[in-house]
Amino acid sequence: MSAASNGYAPGARKFLGRHLRKLSTTLPMHYVPFSPQSGQTPRTPYFKSSSGKLRRVRAFARQRPRLTAFLVLVTCLFLYVTMFMHHNPVSNRLRAVSGGSKFVIILAANVGGGVMTWKGPAEWAIERDSIANKKAYAERWGYHLEIKDMSTKKRYAHEWRESWEKVDVIKQTMRQYPKAEWFWWLDLNTLIMEPSKSLQDHIFNHLANVTYRDINEYNPLNITHPPDPSEFFFIDPTAQSAIGDGHPDSINLVIPQDCGGFNLGSFFIKRSEWSERLLDIWWDPVGYEQKHMEWEHKEQDALEYLYTHQPWVRTGTAFIPQRMINSFPPGACSETPNDERIFYNEKERDFVVNMAGCEWGRDCWGEMASYRQLSEKLNKGWWRRQF
Numbered sequence: 001m002s003a004a005s006n007g008y009a010p011g012a013r014k015f016l017g018r019h020l021r022k023l024s025t026t027l028p029m030h031y032v033p034f035s036p037q038s039g040q041t042p043r044t045p046y047f048k049s050s051s052g053k054l055r056r057v058r059a060f061a062r063q064r065p066r067l068t069a070f071l072v073l074v075t076c077l078f079l080y081v082t083m084f085m086h087h088n089p090v091s092n093r094l095r096a097v098s099g100g101s102k103f104v105i106i107l108a109a110n111v112g113g114g115v116m117t118w119k120g121p122a123e124w125a126i127e128r129d130s131i132a133n134k135k136a137y138a139e140r141w142g143y144h145l146e147i148k149d150m151s152t153k154k155r156y157a158h159e160w161r162e163s164w165e166k167v168d169v170i171k172q173t174m175r176q177y178p179k180a181e182w183f184w185w186l187d188l189n190t191l192i193m194e195p196s197k198s199l200q201d202h203i204f205n206h207l208a209n210v211t212y213r214d215i216n217e218y219n220p221l222n223i224t225h226p227p228d229p230s231e232f233f234f235i236d237p238t239a240q241s242a243i244g245d246g247h248p249d250s251i252n253l254v255i256p257q258d259c260g261g262f263n264l265g266s267f268f269i270k271r272s273e274w275s276e277r278l279l280d281i282w283w284d285p286v287g288y289e290q291k292h293m294e295w296e297h298k299e300q301d302a303l304e305y306l307y308t309h310q311p312w313v314r315t316g317t318a319f320i321p322q323r324m325i326n327s328f329p330p331g332a333c334s335e336t337p338n339d340e341r342i343f344y345n346e347k348e349r350d351f352v353v354n355m356a357g358c359e360w361g362r363d364c365w366g367e368m369a370s371y372r373q374l375s376e377k378l379n380k381g382w383w384r385r386q387f
């Protein structure tokens with residue numbers, strides 16, 4: 001009767017129902033998961049707990065806004081500590097991207113030991129500790145580390161040119177890292193005492209404030225500065241000035257001075273046209289052939305000569321207090337044993353110590369081991385033990 005009232009005969013209803021069922025079975029099926037245990041039926045789709053958890057989190061945030069804000073703050077602090085203070089591949093990569101890749105540390109190793117002698121156990125131990133110290137520091141701040149073998153090689157004409165190849169190595173490293181900006185040369189007998197200090201915070205974020213252009217502030221070589229106008233009458237006003245142009249952007253070479261003059265055990269050089277010109281002239285074989293027997297300190301004396309006689313070198317050179325990047329241990333600079341500008345100060349936590357001249361009558365390995373233990377002691381606070 002219901003079929004008749006809808007206008008279908010009983011036979012037609014069976015015929016249509018049978019064929020519609022066949023047609024529906026050929027259509028693609030979509031299954032909605034459900035959970036009979038929760039009392040739900042296939043007509044009430046059951047979604048997994050992700051959306052339910054999200055609704056509960058939103059409800060909790062609306063009901064307790066202060067507690068939610070506190071939890072968010074704690075989470076952000078935890079992420080900051082994990083990503084930026086704890087040392088892991090992700091944090092190191094972030095530091096490199098944020099500016100660490102602009103710095104390259106060049107460490108002078110010496111597998112052969114020297115021209116006249118070979119390395120013994122103490123020398124091997126010094127090299128091991130020095131390399132480990134620089135590797136840890138570079139990884140911590142995302143810097144590049146280039147370890148250069150300064151072994152005994154007769155590479156340059158008929159002479160060994162030992163220590164003069166420093167200039168050639170810097171030129172090679174600049175070609176290896178075309179995107180780097182600053183290159184930090186370190187001798188092997190050096191130790192970074194404060195690994196928690198980045199180069200940016202320690203020096204380069206305020207380069208103009210931690211360096212000085214006028215050598216008269218500390219002038220152990222007694223160089224006349226500015227140049228004598230009667231001798232250098234042809235130079236421009238910038239070269240005649242005691243501070244050059246005064247802009248930090250024009251600083252291309254940052255070097256410390258010790259009691260004897262320029263010290264190249266720890267110094268910075270910037271990639272620039274000025275630096276390329278300086279390195280080419282500094283490395284010129286003519287200077288070596290004529291002066292290598294006269295200049296006791298070799299490439300250091302060569303740079304001092306260029307600074308004294310080439311006014312353009314002064315315009316790109318800045319000096320940094322020695323204890324900022326190159327403190328000495330007792331026994332070095334015996335001419336001035338009480339000069340506080342030169343020697344390592346534990347209370348002020350100097351950045352780098354350089355066992356300069358230890359091979360001439362001092363115990364290089366003993367000094368290196370002593371300062372390594374001191375650095376571990378000074379940097380062993382509870383916070384640093386965790387991170």
